[in-house]
Amino acid sequence: MPGPSTWGSLNEELTRTSPPCVRESRRASSATASSELAEREQAAYGFEDICDVVVYSHEIGYLKPDARAYHAVCEQLESRARSSAFFSTM
Numbered sequence: 001m002p003g004p005s006t007w008g009s010l011n012e013e014l015t016r017t018s019p020p021c022v023r024e025s026r027r028a029s030s031a032t033a034s035s036e037l038a039e040r041e042q043a044a045y046g047f048e049d050i051c052d053v054v055v056y057s058h059e060i061g062y063l064k065p066d067a068r069a070y071h072a073v074c075e076q077l078e079s080r081a082r083s084s085a086f087f088s089t090m
Contacts, residue, residue: 028073032057032064053077 029047053076062069
């Protein structure tokens, strides 16, 4: 199974110094990962500590870029898609 060296890296500066509009907003992480990889990512990056919700494709049954994956994130955030901004490394 791939490890942290193949995942890329967390933009720690952006995470710490995000602009006010982002700091005051609810945050979510959406990832395509198995349950084992999800646990390893949490241990490495602590997404659950910096996001309001963490949504994994293996839990919702949809892969990005399927619109249903993004709608599932909005549903968990109790937000509307048109009121949301999505950022991706893809």
